[in-house]
Amino acid sequence: MSSFIQVKPESHFSIHNLPYGVFKHARNASSPRPGVAIGDYVLDLSEIHSAGLFHGPLISGSDCFHQSNLNKFLELGRPAWKEARATLQKLLSSDEPALQNNASLRQKALLPMDEVEMLLPVVIGDYTDFFSSEHHTKNCGLIFRGTDTINPNWFQLPIAYHGRASSIVISGTDIIRPRGQGHPAGDSPPYFGPSRKLDFELEMAAVVGPGNELGKPIDVNDAADHIFGVVLMNDWSARDIQAWEYVPLGPFLGKSFGTTISPWIVTLDALEPFACDAPKQIPQPLPYLAEKISKNYDISLEVRIKPAGQEDSFTVTKSNFNHLYWTITQQLAHHTVNGCNLRPGDLFGTGTISGPQSESYGCLLELTWNGTKELSLGKTARKFLEDGDEVIISGCCKGDGYNVGFGTCSGKIIPSLP
Amino acid sequence: MSSFIQVKPESHFSIHNLPYGVFKHARNASSPRPGVAIGDYVLDLSEIHSAGLFHGPLISGSDCFHQSNLNKFLELGRPAWKEARATLQKLLSSDEPALQNNASLRQKALLPMDEVEMLLPVVIGDYTDFFSSEHHTKNCGLIFRGTDTINPNWFQLPIAYHGRASSIVISGTDIIRPRGQGHPAGDSPPYFGPSRKLDFELEMAAVVGPGNELGKPIDVNDAADHIFGVVLMNDWSARDIQAWEYVPLGPFLGKSFGTTISPWIVTLDALEPFACDAPKQIPQPLPYLAEKISKNYDISLEVRIKPAGQEDSFTVTKSNFNHLYWTITQQLAHHTVNGCNLRPGDLFGTGTISGPQSESYGCLLELTWNGTKELSLGKTARKFLEDGDEVIISGCCKGDGYNVGFGTCSGKIIPSLP
Numbered sequence: 113m114s115s116f117i118q119v120k121p122e123s124h125f126s127i128h129n130l131p132y133g134v135f136k137h138a139r140n141a142s143s144p145r146p147g148v149a150i151g152d153y154v155l156d157l158s159e160i161h162s163a164g165l166f167h168g169p170l171i172s173g174s175d176c177f178h179q180s181n182l183n184k185f186l187e188l189g190r191p192a193w194k195e196a197r198a199t200l201q202k203l204l205s206s207d208e209p210a211l212q213n214n215a216s217l218r219q220k221a222l223l224p225m226d227e228v229e230m231l232l233p234v235v236i237g238d239y240t241d242f243f244s245s246e247h248h249t250k251n252c253g254l255i256f257r258g259t260d261t262i263n264p265n266w267f268q269l270p271i272a273y274h275g276r277a278s279s280i281v282i283s284g285t286d287i288i289r290p291r292g293q294g295h296p297a298g299d300s301p302p303y304f305g306p307s308r309k310l311d312f313e314l315e316m317a318a319v320v321g322p323g324n325e326l327g328k329p330i331d332v333n334d335a336a337d338h339i340f341g342v343v344l345m346n347d348w349s350a351r352d353i354q355a356w357e358y359v360p361l362g363p364f365l366g367k368s369f370g371t372t373i374s375p376w377i378v379t380l381d382a383l384e385p386f387a388c389d390a391p392k393q394i395p396q397p398l399p400y401l402a403e404k405i406s407k408n409y410d411i412s413l414e415v416r417i418k419p420a421g422q423e424d425s426f427t428v429t430k431s432n433f434n435h436l437y438w439t440i441t442q443q444l445a446h447h448t449v450n451g452c453n454l455r456p457g458d459l460f461g462t463g464t465i466s467g468p469q470s471e472s473y474g475c476l477l478e479l480t481w482n483g484t485k486e487l488s489l490g491k492t493a494r495k496f497l498e499d500g501d502e503v504i505i506s507g508c509c510k511g512d513g514y515n516v517g518f519g520t521c522s523g524k525i526i527p528s529l530p
Numbered sequence: 531m532s533s534f535i536q537v538k539p540e541s542h543f544s545i546h547n548l549p550y551g552v553f554k555h556a557r558n559a560s561s562p563r564p565g566v567a568i569g570d571y572v573l574d575l576s577e578i579h580s581a582g583l584f585h586g587p588l589i590s591g592s593d594c595f596h597q598s599n600l601n602k603f604l605e606l607g608r609p610a611w612k613e614a615r616a617t618l619q620k621l622l623s624s625d626e627p628a629l630q631n632n633a634s635l636r637q638k639a640l641l642p643m644d645e646v647e648m649l650l651p652v653v654i655g656d657y658t659d660f661f662s663s664e665h666h667t668k669n670c671g672l673i674f675r676g677t678d679t680i681n682p683n684w685f686q687l688p689i690a691y692h693g694r695a696s697s698i699v700i701s702g703t704d705i706i707r708p709r710g711q712g713h714p715a716g717d718s719p720p721y722f723g724p725s726r727k728l729d730f731e732l733e734m735a736a737v738v739g740p741g742n743e744l745g746k747p748i749d750v751n752d753a754a755d756h757i758f759g760v761v762l763m764n765d766w767s768a769r770d771i772q773a774w775e776y777v778p779l780g781p782f783l784g785k786s787f788g789t790t791i792s793p794w795i796v797t798l799d800a801l802e803p804f805a806c807d808a809p810k811q812i813p814q815p816l817p818y819l820a821e822k823i824s825k826n827y828d829i830s831l832e833v834r835i836k837p838a839g840q841e842d843s844f845t846v847t848k849s850n851f852n853h854l855y856w857t858i859t860q861q862l863a864h865h866t867v868n869g870c871n872l873r874p875g876d877l878f879g880t881g882t883i884s885g886p887q888s889e890s891y892g893c894l895l896e897l898t899w900n901g902t903k904e905l906s907l908g909k910t911a912r913k914f915l916e917d918g919d920e921v922i923i924s925g926c927c928k929g930d931g932y933n934v935g936f937g938t939c940s941g942k943i944i945p946s947l948p
Contacts, residue, residue, distance in 0.1 A: 264714075268719070271778075277655060301686070368692070398720065451947075
């Protein structure tokens with residue numbers, strides 16, 4: 113399968129991908145609209161819909177591509193997602209004339225990616241952050257409690273906490289260094305000021321589709337139908353604030369100052385060729401978490417830091433989505449087993465995705481062992497993030513001659529307000 | 531001040547109160563609208579606005595009372611809230627003819643309260659639950675850790691966690707008993723099934739007004755301008771699920787199956803006559819939490835349980851909002867000090883409001899000391915809630931010959947789905 117649009121071999125956005133986002137263009141600055149990425153272009157789905165090129169019954173009669181977010185499309189569910197994908201793959205393929213040979217429609221509907229501004233693709237009602245990498249969990253235990261013994265509940269259920277939805281921002285948004293309290297030294301009052309231990313967390317996040325009514329759990333074997341796709345996520349963390357506040361109710365202000373997601377939602381359908389076995393789980397999960405088919409995805413992840421004032425960026429970790437112990441479908445089934453309702457656009461962070469080797473740790477807390485050693489970045493070094501540092505996460509699945517990639521999820525630290 | 535509408539002396543909804551809610555009536559079943567409560571009536575604010583009776587500059591030109599929620603009104607801020615309150619108190623007073631002598635408008639705009647269905651008054655973007663009663667915190671320590679020594683961070687900052695917004699329901703909604711995992715006995719797998727330790731929590735919740743931009747904290751002395759008012763809240767809790775899951779990231783499924791709020795938001799302006807000194811805080815709060823004037827409110831709270839199959843309800847606790855250690859303005863300033871943004875309609879739960887005596891404890895966990903003793907309810911008794919039990923919270927401020935009350939916040943437990 114190839115597209116009439118030239119896609120460079122290194123592009124993340126081949127015709128096999130077609131991730132969804134929401135963009136603004138000078139031509140429609142006041143009305144953001146959904147699009148898919150193809151090579152160096154964004155295809156404006158509202159134009160394609162208006163041109164009558166969605167022939168399938170589920171999309172043709174819907175106004176979901178004339179919205180300023182994807183929530184209505186997500187609510188339609190997997191049959192509509194499959195219909196839209198089939199239509200778009202055909203429309204963009206090299207042997208299909210409908211768009212290829214219609215110069216005026218191409219002019220309207222295919223916008224150079226460098227001319228658009230990407231926005232949050234969904235309205236996020238609730239955001240949940242899981243804690244599903246065994247390596248990350250083990251390292252946190254070693255760093256904070258001096259033991260790699262993981263609490264037994266961790267192996268029985270996907271541990272999670274509710275996050276803050278209001279402060280989720282799109283890739284490229286600056287992150288203001290948070291102020292807050294840190295541990296007191298001895299009997300003195302707590303430290304108060306700009307965080308001294310600002311960190312990134314390499315995560316991905318699943319975007320929820322139709323969801324469920326309050327009181328009606330989703331079966332783990334139906335859970336995939338409620339996940340539209342996946343984005344990259346940086347769960348910025350102020351380790352000093354977090355360490356002082358989190359007992360007994362968990363992370364709060366150490367996280368809620370900002371969470372960055374990438375603009376393009378890569379669908380589970382596009383990820384399917386990269387599915388791989390999930391890790392064997394011991395003890396065996398309880399029946400409500402036992403999946404007939406338990407899938408992870410082989411998604412290579414990389415974090416680079418561009419230190420303040422420098423031109424070059426340096427790779428600080430390489431990890432993979434397949435290091436997760438709990439699958440995203442298990443996370444979803446667990447989240448609803450008590451009757452909790454999910455709504456279209458809800459976000460599930462995976463938790464920091466660390467691999468087994470130190471080069472695959474997903475945050476500075478682990479990479480610098482809570483600031484006890486420095487991480488070299490060319491001519492400089494870091495224990496935690498400094499003002500002006502930019503963190504760039506990327507993720508990609510490598511196919512045979514094509515990529516299904518996520519682009520990047522980036523953010524630069526700017527100083528605390530006075 | 532008295533109203534031309536007869537208000538019974540025991541009514542919660544005197545002309546001094548005028549709490550805001552959103553209702554549906556048979557006449558406008560498909561379009562919910564804002565109203566205020568007065569005696570046994572609801573005043574339809576969209577009718578009053580359409581009749582041109584809001585003369586003030588901030589409300590007359592706004593469509594905030596033609597919305598299906600109060601968010602737009604909340605966004606307008608305190609000057610608009612004061613203008614609306616002044617207009618409505620005058621309009622409803624016994625010496626004002628505009629509504630009193632307009633029979634056709636009265637017919638349209640004054641609806642008997644028993645004919646309307648109350649809905650969630652706001653769209654809640656994010657819900658945060660604090661942990662601000664010292665007595666509750668102390669009791670939890672004694673029950674779970676055998677010590678009444680409170681962790682030192684508790685006295686330095688208002689501890690809180692992010693809650694689940696999607697499962698917040700309006701008073702009167704049935705609560706389905708959640709299923710979930712409980713602690714394993716010895717080496718066996720965890721318990722899985724309907725919660726065996728279902729509890730209520732007596733709370734109140736502040737409703738956020740204009741809020742702030744990401745990165746721009748709200749000063750504690752300006753915080754009151756960002757709180758529109760207060761509701762009653764029952765933060766239903768499954769203690770067995772909570773106890774097993776909460777280490778290390780805090781409460782999750784033990785809470786997210788349902789949270790009930792009362793329909794009428796009592797404004798801070800209406801509560802002002804009942805302001806009282808907040809408790810002296812030792813150690814002195816850090817400067818960002820130090821208020822020029824630190825206020826609590828004298829709001830009598832009561833919880834009754836109507837056991838399954840019985841006609842009578844029994845008072846199980848009497849507490850007061852003024853038992854809170856941290857004020858709601860300190861909670862708000864703390865919440866934003868890291869730059870976290872608040873949006874109109876966000877909800878801040880106080881945490882369980884327990885007083886010092888056992889008759890004032892705010893949940894069954896404390897009242898039955900985690901099920902180690904029974905709570906007598908007439909001819910029956912309870913350790914935790916059983917299917918069919920109804921929990922009714924009420925709250926009221928007693929003025930000189932009038933009340934400023936909250937009505938009730940109720941919910942009945944129904945069995946887990948098979």
